[in-house]
Amino acid sequence: MSATRTATNSPASPGSRISFDITDGENRHPVWFASPDVQLASRPELEFVTSILPCMKKGRAYRAPQPLDPRLLASFEQIQDLYLAWIPGVTRLPAKALEAAEPRARTGKNRVAAFFSGGVDSFYTLMKRREEITDLVFVHGFDIRLEDEKLYRETLAMIERIARETGKNLIRLETNIRPVLDSYIGWDYGHGPSLAATAYLLSDQFDKVYIPSSQDYTHLFAFGSHPLLDPLWSLSDLDIVNDGAEARRIRKVEAIARHQIVLDTLRxxxxxxxxxxxxxxxxxxxxxxxxxxxxxxxxxxxxxxxxxxxxxxxxxxxxxxxxxxxxxxxxxxxxxxxxxxxxxxxxxxxxxxxxxxxxxxxxxxxxxxxxxxxxxxxxxxxxx
Incomplete structure (x- = not known):
């Protein structure tokens, strides 16, 4: 993996930018993540998880230049099982050539993050786990295009207000990963490994990251973020948890609509x-x-x-x-x-x-x- 870590702010206001490649087994595409709020972790798993679908789509093996987390490798076959069942035209990748690294120790910082966009699912997870969650993670470049600065600024102002009123720390990131994965598989599936990669970037800060579920157990369907798939991205030092699938959409809306901050900011x-x-x-x-x-x-x-x-x-x-x-x-x-x-x-x-x-x-x-x-x-x- 090609990765760089560059501090962009003073020590009092930390920030970093991580660059790595997504490969389809032949071609490589540079992607980057940046945050003005935290130092991002550079890990070989970043390239691996974001290259699985391009390699499966092209039918070319992935060659890892460094050993990978053993918990993630143990889930690799099951991850592929799901993709093979869901996505026409993809092929299984060999796992024998992938070497396992020594498991990393957990941070022990007792911080828990949740991805947050300001929508129904993320609000439901926030309100349900308000006592546990310490940080909200908002990524520019996922559902808001990087070039749409106007919408980003308006949304960020709303999410900053939500973080203040709920007593949570806000971590902002931005990335160019979406158009790369869009070109291979589409965002319906590409957003799952992109969420996992973002969680890995924060693995020096957290032991657990919640992904708000977009589905409920009654209406499960093939999708990039899924109750069966999301936990398989977990690492030895990081639990990735799909949250909220027990509640149908109307129940989620009823639950969050009791809070004025939701009615003032829902997006x-x-x-x-x-x-x-x-x-x-x-x-x-x-x-x-x-x-x-x-x-x-x-x-x-x-x-x-x-x-x-x-x-x-x-x-x-x-x-x-x-x-x-x-x-x-x-x-x-x-x-x-x-x-x-x-x-x-x-x-x-x-x-x-x-x-x-x-x-x-x-x-x-x-x-x-x-x-x-x-x-x-x-x-x-x-x-x-």
């Missing part, structure tokens, strides 16, 4: 048109707004500036497995609570899908009721 959007904090247009914004409405908290949440409209729910294109499961759960809960029939029917229509005539009629209704949004969508499509 879920992944499209972020014009650097919007929550665009209120994408399926993720919609399914969160729906869950908040079912929980009786949407009117209290300040981070969704546009109203939830039945015609917009009806027009959603539900393709992703998790969106379908979340929508189904919200619809059933809305039925149980006796919410308005038109709202429930809109979710049912979205789940059934739409014929072309239905889609045309619904688009026309939206254009009439929301002309500004309709015109903005047209301008985006034609590049104005």
């Amino acid at each position: 879920v959007c992944w499209m972020n048109p014009d650097s919007a904090y929550n665009c209120c247009r994408c399926e993720k914004c919609h399914r969160t707004m729906i869950a908040l409405k079912v929980a009786g908290a949407l009117d209290k949440c300040r981070t969704f500036p546009e109203p939830l409209r039945n015609e917009n729910i009806r027009a959603l294109k539900i393709v992703a497995t998790n969106t379908r499961s979340f929508m189904t759960e919200s619809m059933r809960e809305a039925e149980r609570r006796g919410l308005e029939p038109a709202f429930i029917k809109a979710m049912g229509d979205a789940l059934k899908g739409q014929t072309k005539p239905q889609r045309f009629v619904n688009n026309m209704r939206r254009a009439i009721s929301q002309p500004r949004r309709a015109m903005a969508k047209i301008r985006r499509k034609i590049g104005l």
Whole structure:
């Protein structure tokens, strides 16, 4: 592994940058992580975990230049078993040539970190484990593009406020890893080893790192972060724990909506048109707004500036497995609570899908009721 460690701040304000390569067994791609807050650990496992999927995709063996953590190596075959079951077109890598290092001692610092983006899952883990968690880890370059400084600054200000009000230390990082793994396997799977690599960079600071679960045990599906996969990235000196899979999405929303800091700062959007904090247009914004409405908290949440409209729910294109499961759960809960029939029917229509005539009629209704949004969508499509 090629890695550098460079202090970028004074001793009173530590910081570092770590560079290493991702390889597909033939080509190498430089990636970097940087933090203004902590010294990052340089470890050979960084290249290994982020190169597994590219090598499996290319069908070329990984050659480790240094011995690797024995706990991680013991999990390597099971990691591959999961990827082989989930991802078409990947091949198993030989493990015999990988040499085990001596296990490292734990830090003993009694610090526990949790990845935090400001969304439902990370808030649920924070509030559930508020007494245990000491630090929040926020990574620029994962769900917020490096070039989107406006959204990053707004989100960072919110997360700094969350850290202050919950009494947690905040660790900021940034990285260019996403486009590299996107080019091989896509972020749906690439974010899992990227989270593991980030945890390794912090292994001199923590003995345990929580990854908030994006799934629940009832609706598990193949994904980069998964209750079966995340713990397999653990090292001799670091436990990586997938947290929150015991709670369905509507239960998570109900639990976190009791806290005003959540209603003031919740961020879920992944499209972020014009650097919007929550665009209120994408399926993720919609399914969160729906869950908040079912929980009786949407009117209290300040981070969704546009109203939830039945015609917009009806027009959603539900393709992703998790969106379908979340929508189904919200619809059933809305039925149980006796919410308005038109709202429930809109979710049912979205789940059934739409014929072309239905889609045309619904688009026309939206254009009439929301002309500004309709015109903005047209301008985006034609590049104005």
